[in-house]
Amino acid sequence: MPSSVMPTPRKGDGRQSPAAVSAVRLRKAYGDKTVLDGIDLAVPAGTVFALLGPNGAGKTTAVKILSTLITADGGQAHVAGHDLAANPQAARAAIGVTGQFSAVDGLITGEENMFLMADLHHLPKREGRRVAAELLERFDLTEAAKKPASTYSGGMKRRLDIAMTLVGSPQIIFLDEPTTGLDPRARHNMWQIIRELVSDGVTVFLTTQYLDEADELADRIAVLNDGRIAAEGSAEELKRLIPGGHVRLRFSDPTAYQSAASTLREATRDDEALALQIPSDGSQRELRSILDRLDSAGIEADELTVHTPDLDDVFFALTTAGTPDKTKEDVR
Template sequence: MNASTRTLCGMKTSTNQLAIEATGLRKSFGDKTVLDGIDLHVPAGSIFALLGPNGAGKTTAVQILSTLISADAGELRVGGHDLATDAQAVRAAIGVTGQFSAVDGLITGEENMLLMADLHHLSRREGRRVAAELLERFDLTDAAKKPASTYSGGMKRRLDIAMTLVGDPRIIFLDEPTTGLDPRSRHTMWNIIRGLVSGGVTVLLTTQYLDEADQLADSIAVLNGGKLVAQGTASELKRLVPGGHVRLRFDEPRAYESAAVALREATRDDESLSLQIPSGGSQRELRAILDWLDAASIEADELTVHTPDLDDVFFALTSPTSPAAPTTPATVTTAATALKENVR
């Protein structure tokens, strides 16, 4: 592969457009291999999600890319800087919010913000200005003078991210940012993350919530046992798993029988007068079904499309019998073929 370009989900992305680039990332603790030569390429201004079960290596990858621990091997660049030779420049370009809040509950929200401003060597006046702006941005102004220990879980997570933004990072690592939050607080956090990216920030997040990755991520990588087993958009990953179908339901038994005779590959449900046709849900397949119905002068009273969701993808890719897929995004078709053969 040419050093100046990398294939990502069918598109070529110049290396100078990549906020995060990891090639052959490896890490072991003792005799346990936690990351086994994974490749990650995250375009600037995007949301990239790492999925995987507990122990898959998600947090270790974030810790390495954010300079908290060192890799055993791999070529790693963050914000255009080489982690091996310019870790300080990487630290200046990033922000990190871990699984566990960095908020000090013994002091107020405002004092937590001012403490971060001091750590970033902002002047007293500039620190107060930045703190006030961020507290307002994250709807924490009314609680700014209260001890952080009195904050709800959602408020603490918002304060955590506000503290991360004091240094105006262009790349942010969010390690399971919504763990333990109620549904309303999770949706609030999603909107915050979207707002960050709309402002040009790149976000790499780890999560165990599949709907979170589906809602937020431009691209998703699935880790299992330290290996990258699949990578692509949510739509691409969903196509890895068989089981998609179109369901035709009929009110008239005669129309149902006519359709069932003609569509021999369809699965019948005589009780509900419905047919289930295997389909990936593409526009071309749907058009073909509709054209066939028109040509045969058969009218279905209801047409619904079912495509596998990320839950299906996750369970299929991380099951003990799942085949290990090649680790480059360009091999998503090969991974799909292997997985489908395994599931049959």
């Protein structure tokens, strides 16, 4: 397996996790339009993986291929250990999919939507009713269960949609822009649901255009641009790819400030605030180097802050037209 798609440990876990979803050189074209141009992906089990990209970048196409809704034109993909080309049915049994548009039937009640999913999964009637009741309670929909789903708010429909997806106890859930159109409270509720799913051992493959959502939830993020992976890593790793990061040192003692300015000659001075700004990627190695230089000179700063670009900066830098190939890198 190429190094660019090696599984990585989950946050706070020193062990390697097996890949729940993997793709190597995955390709898809519609006519003369190449939508996916040989992408590599690896999603460790029990993590949240976010795929970012502008409209038309190929995010939904990637989800459709990995969830067996369409076939790839080239490359290999495995989901839950199953080769999608050789055994798509086995992969389908291990996954759940919540698309951009709700699969909820508004003409029937929330409870009836759940019963319908239980029937589609061939659950015995008693088992189906038990599972439906448990999931409706888990997603705070018990009170509305017997009301037509057409009367539900957007957030309630989204919760019901995910509850329906969970009827089959999937190992892996694909969430394609799950919070589009939701108000801030409903979005935060959805985030909590996603965290709870992962804490239960479910793997979540998330596509989103909300950068704060990826920053908040994802263990690992890939940025898709023009059918290719422009960069991949944790949110913090991606932020360090973009110029503009710096360390700011503030002093209360003017003498210490002047001494530090003499020691750190590359720093930009702010004489009024008694502050120095040093270009930095925010890495531990660079911070240690700065502090060691101050320590050697017998200087102590009163305040140290690290400023790094945010995911908005990353997104705009990596998804502008004509992004050069040299930006494509794995920052594992």
